[in-house]
Amino acid sequence: MGVTGTPTSINQGSKTKGGIGESTLRPDGTLKVTGEFAYSSDMWHEDMLWGHTLRSTTAHAEIRSIDTSEALAMPGVHAVLTYDDLPTEVKNYGLEIQDTPVLAHGKVRHHGEPVAVVAADHPETARRAAAKIKIDYAELPVITDEASATAPDALLIHEGRDDHHIGHVPHPNIVHRQPIVRGNADEAAERADVIVSGEYVFGMQDQAFLGPESGMAVPGEDGGVDLYVATQWLHSDLRQIAPVLGLPEEKVRMTLSGVGGAFGGREDISMQIHACLLALRTGKPVKMVYNRFESFFGHVHRHPAKLWYEHGATKDGKLTHMKCRIVLDGGAYASASPAVVGNASSLSVGPYVVEDVDIEAIALYTNNPPCGAMRGFGAVQACFAYEAQMDKLAAKLDMDPVEFRRLNAMEQGTLLPTGQPCDSPAPVAELLRRVKAMPLPPEQQWLAAGEEADVRALPGGLSNTTHGEGVVRGIGYAVGIKNVGFSEGFDDYSTARVRMEVVNGEPSRPCTPRWRRSARAASPSTRRSPAPSWASPR
Amino acid sequence: MRVNFTVNGRKQEADDVWEGESLLYVLRERMGLPGSKNACEQGECGSCTVRLDGVPVCACLVAAGQVEGREVVTVEGLADFAKQREESCASGACGSGGTSLQAARQWSAKGTDSQTGEGEELAPIQQAFIDAGAVQCGFCTPGLLVAADELLERNAEPSDADIREALSGNLCRCTGYEKILDAVRLAAARQDRQGSGV
CATH class of the missing domain: 3.30.365.10 (Aldehyde oxidase/xanthine dehydrogenase, molybdopterin binding domain)
Structure with missing residues (x-):
């Protein structure tokens, strides 16, 4: 293993213009400052439906029954799906262990677990329909820590593990x-x-990335589906999505939409499978966008x-x-x-x-x-x-x-x-x-600053909860260690393709590959019209 | 219900609006203007900041019905808005604001590279965000741009405390705040240089 050498400055400059290591402007910067960059929640189709997830209100319970009839009867509702509607034998997915049901079956294991999904012509209609689904839960004792998890009479969260x-x-x-x-x-x-x-x-x-879980699934004429989604790992998503849809991987065509932050929280599946199921069932494009409240249920935490x-x-x-x-x-x-x-x-x-x-x-x-x-x-x-x-x-x-x-x-x-x-x-x-050599701020700034001080310069001053007088400052030093790339010897590699040309006897840089515009431009499914004619659900 | 209002200098009309819809929803889902972002939808993060009759507001907290007859500027219209402000200042009518009927009629989409947005005319604050590296995932960017542009409109030489205060309602979860401060300082410095004819 070679030693890479001690960095001598913060930015490793490049000696060659346009070469490796040169600081460049973001290729997507202009689109992002003009509002044109297409994030996953920006997808739009004139024929689209809105998907919504009904989540468990309890942490551990048997599901005795689910009644979707009232929800299905609501005007504007196109589909209501539960576990029984899943299209194939594979009903679970997971990053490493396939232990997560697409929709809860027989029991729910945590507060916020998806139990049913609804497609309707307005997001509010979908929310109201989901609220009309009746679920009869029989509460089970909850496991919350090591003592309750390993107690002699502890219920098993997952029975019959074979991972x-x-x-x-x-x-x-x-x-x-x-x-x-x-x-x-x-x-x-x-x-x-x-x-x-x-x-x-x-x-x-919680990662609390700003762009909530969202995307659009568009049913294809070949029985497959096109999914536009913000994710950290399209390939891993695909391996989890295709089996539960009962489709070969080539019929699940995934396009990365604009990603509004992730920080780990988009490594797992959120709305991907649900939107595809609803699109395949209704034959219409289905858009799902979690709100902030649901987002906290929609992804894993630290x-x-x-x-x-x-x-x-x-x-x-x-x-x-x-x-x-x-x-x-x-x-x-x-x-x-x-x-x-x-x-x-x-x-x-x-x-x-x-x-x-x-x-x-x-x-x-x-x-x-x-x-x-x-x-x-x-x-x-x-x-x-x-x-x-x-x-x-x-x-x-x-x-x-x-x-x-x-x-x-x-x-x-x-x-x-x-x-x-x-x-x-x-x-x-x-x-x-x-x-340690860095200077410390003055102690008791609010006293030293005097009457004329700009309160915004005092600790806590900008949050308007205090002008510093209530802030006590402690000073501590800490240091940590973190691997770069994957951990524990995981086979971690990257690849690059480099093309070199000689033009008139001089080495020449080939054209920079064009930044691929995300789904809004790439897909006919996301055309926009300024004022869609659209009927109110009520 | 039907809602009539002006968006980025153009009269718009939205039909069949449910009374519970926000200005943000109408802009994003009915007007084809998704630039204002749906991040928290509860007035905490500032990602949906727009100008409503000149005042920065969270579009998620404004009911669609409240904008009847009023003027909205979103990030999509920021470049035009800044340009018109500059022109009206140059002609001595600084601060009159608003979009003339003639200007509104002349509005048209620009011929740009749809892959990269290259060739697009940008507001100074937009260019500064790109140049200072203040854009990462970009989800907070539209709201920050509208808020920062409004700051520079009323305060051409903001102190760091002024910038921090003006942007304190906007969250960036990539935590790129230092570069964002740099961008506002850069835009202010460029504005100053332009103003003094250097």
Whole structure:
């Protein structure tokens, strides 16, 4: 493995005009500043219907019955689909484990799980029709944490698991377990002058990308479907969508629409399959757009976690060992939980040199909303805990917390807990030194500023909740580690096609490929007319 | 119900509007103007910011019926709006605002490259957003542009505090705020240079 060299400036310039590394303007910039860039929620077709999802109002329940008759009878409603309407034998999908039903069957496993979908000629009609679907739920006890998930009488969130992790977990309500042991943490602990342990609780977070889940499915004349959607991974979507539609992959033609942010939240399927099902059933284009409320149900979140850590250090400030146990709440469906477990465990030491470690990370199946990919992907939860530990250790040793971190900082050549050597520059100590050298804002700014101060310059001043007098500022330093690209040795590669030409004996740059305009221009299905003649549903 | 109002200098009429529809929905789904974005639809994020009789508002919080007889400017009309403002300022009628009937009649779609938008005439704030790298996923961009343009209209030399205050109602989840501040500073500086004839 080659070393890439130490960057000398923030922007790596290119010596060749138009060459690799040159800073260029966004190819889609003009479309985005004029409002012309076609995001997935901007699709429009004069003949289109609106799709809406009915979601469970309870976290764990048997479904005794579903009555859609009143919804179907509403004027303007074109279709109401439940599990019984799914077209083929394959009814589940999933990123890694196919455990997620397209529509709930027999039971719901989390609040917000899709139970039925409606297509109607106005979004409000679709919403009102969905509200008329009657579902008889029989509540089941809920599983919310490790104790309830692994209790002797715990219900299984998924019965009959046959995925490839089931053989390596101590309980079927545990999605995946990743232990890492290197050296001997117990022996190393005997060398420690101080030992600090603590339990840390990390809450759920949401990507909250600005453009909500949305897209349009257009039925094709060949029985297939054209799907325009904002997603992070068209190919992975396709592998999940085609089987549950009962279509070969070549009949599900996917086009990437404008993506209004993602941050991990668009790795999983949201409205893709539902819109396709409705389009194929009604024979009309179907547009689905979640509102902000539904968006929080529509994608996976960052795993909440409980983390227990123990560190030891000698009195001259060197870490002796680390033991940790990280319990991630994966919620009702697996999504990317196995990979998040891998990241949490393999990055659980942080950017520090610790030779003797005893690590265990698990993800649970519970009745909480499903969790999966979000920026940091397991590394963030661990960082929160080990950095709190660093502060506690420094305090106990009566050392400066930044100096303590610098003493233990990893660098090029350090072995990670898995035994992998860090083969590229990792100037952690230098990073800490530079951050520490930065000037701090004045203390008690609102007092120092005096009567004439511009309140907007004071902490909290712009949010109009305070002019700074109620803001107390604390100062802390923290550092974290995150892999670039995929984790745990995942075969991660990229490809590029380069064409070189010689024109008049000189090397010449070929034409820059044109930015492919997204669906609005590419598809006849998204023509717009300024004032569509459209009948009110009432 | 039927709603009549002016959008980007052109009279528009929307029929069969359900009373519960927002201005945002009417613009996006009935007028073919999806530039104003449907991000939170509850007045928190500013992505749907438009000018209503000159005042920046969240189009998601304005009921369609409330715009009867009024004037709306969206991101799609921002370049024309800025151009007319500049022209009316040059002719000494600065601040009169509005679109003349003649100007409205002369409106036409421009011949541009539909693949890249190249050749499109841009407002100074739009160009500054591109040049400063203030556009990422772009979903917050239309609202920020309308809000920033309004700031520069009333305050040609905004301080950083002025910019932060004017844009405090607009969220960017890509967290590209520094570049967005750069873009507004750049537009203000270019405006200043133009004004002083440098």
